[in-house]
Amino acid sequence: MNPNLLFDFTVNKENKTIHVKREFNAELKLVWKAWTTAEILDQWWGPAPWRAETKLMDFRPGGYWLYAMVSPEGEKHWSRLNYLNIETEKSFTSKDGFSDENGVMNPDFPQNMWENQFIDQKEKTLVSMVLRFDSLEDLETIIAMGFKEGFTAGMNQLDVVLENLKS
Amino acid sequence: MKRDIFQAIADPTRRAILTLIALHAMTPNALAEHFDMSRQAVSKHLRVLQESELIKAEQQGREIYYQLEIEKMKEIDKWLEQFRKIWEKRFDQLDQYLSQVQKQNNEK
Numbered sequence: 001m002n003p004n005l006l007f008d009f010t011v012n013k014e015n016k017t018i019h020v021k022r023e024f025n026a027e028l029k030l031v032w033k034a035w036t037t038a039e040i041l042d043q044w045w046g047p048a049p050w051r052a053e054t055k056l057m058d059f060r061p062g063g064y065w066l067y068a069m070v071s072p073e074g075e076k077h078w079s080r081l082n083y084l085n086i087e088t089e090k091s092f093t094s095k096d097g098f099s100d101e102n103g104v105m106n107p108d109f110p111q112n113m114w115e116n117q118f119i120d121q122k123e124k125t126l127v128s129m130v131l132r133f134d135s136l137e138d139l140e141t142i143i144a145m146g147f148k149e150g151f152t153a154g155m156n157q158l159d160v161v162l163e164n165l166k167s
Numbered sequence: 168m169k170r171d172i173f174q175a176i177a178d179p180t181r182r183a184i185l186t187l188i189a190l191h192a193m194t195p196n197a198l199a200e201h202f203d204m205s206r207q208a209v210s211k212h213l214r215v216l217q218e219s220e221l222i223k224a225e226q227q228g229r230e231i232y233y234q235l236e237i238e239k240m241k242e243i244d245k246w247l248e249q250f251r252k253i254w255e256k257r258f259d260q261l262d263q264y265l266s267q268v269q270k271q272n273n274e275k
Contacts, residue, residue: 007258009251013176018250022258026265034261044260047253 006126018131023124031125032089032118038065046070055101061086066103080105081114091117110134175219180204181212185235188222192234 008021024031034040038057045052049072056066063083068076080099086092097111105111112133119126175181180202187193187201199209213233216222220239225232 005262007255009254011247018247020254022254024258024261024265026269030265030268034264040264044257044264047256048260 005124016133016135020129020131021126023121023126025124027123028089028118028120028125031127035116035118035127036092038067041065041067056103059083059086064103066099066101068101076101078103089118091115175215175221178212178215180209181216184209184212184216185221188233189235192225192232194230194232198233 005025006021006023008019010019011017012019026034034044036059038054041057042052042054045067046069050069052067053070053076054065054067056064058064061083065081065083066078067081068078070076078099078101079096080103081094081096084093084095093116094114095111096114098106100106110133112131115130115132117128119128176185183201184198187198195206195210195213198213199206202209213222217224217233221236222233223236225234
């Protein structure tokens, strides 16, 4: 991670919110595009070794993004993110949850509310996100569902090695 | 009965109890002195905490002492840390994408 870019992650257990702030070394227009365009989301949304694969993207209020998180073994977990409000190049709010491949929401899993703000800082862009959930246990379910295997220290190191081989 | 730990820590009195016994094990009576409520009410909170396995009771002579289950408290932080790592990873990948695009644009 670039040490010159702000990364702030705070958990408020009492209010059941998580605040994430992150700076990106690019202008607002490009950062906004990266968060709202399927072809670009597919390149970064899946935390390695998982990858995201979009089936449908309809970025407008009332529209949704249907995608799968694909494991290295090819196992797919479908998610659907519903867009609620959009203010172009400023903010969008969304609600996400697990679904099937047709975008039918799975009622057994919690849905989370996201508020994303994009703040212009000339050459840099600050993205500020607030995640609200009904209980901390909800979040635990989400983590247990798809990402448990991918985040061991070993995997992270492997990624670094692969990256070095590529360059 | 096993309870949701997050329901347990959602209550301010129970959080205060956890803070108190984090310092040292305490009897229900000693704990009750810190709160403006009946001993029964304090006992009820202790029961919720015990059912969620955040604290455990230990008999010492004629008294019962409550103490913190440190491992259980660590669990909460452990998975929040995982969640943080997911985002760290995503953002690093987005950084890579952004720098690639900018490089391509500059070469044009």
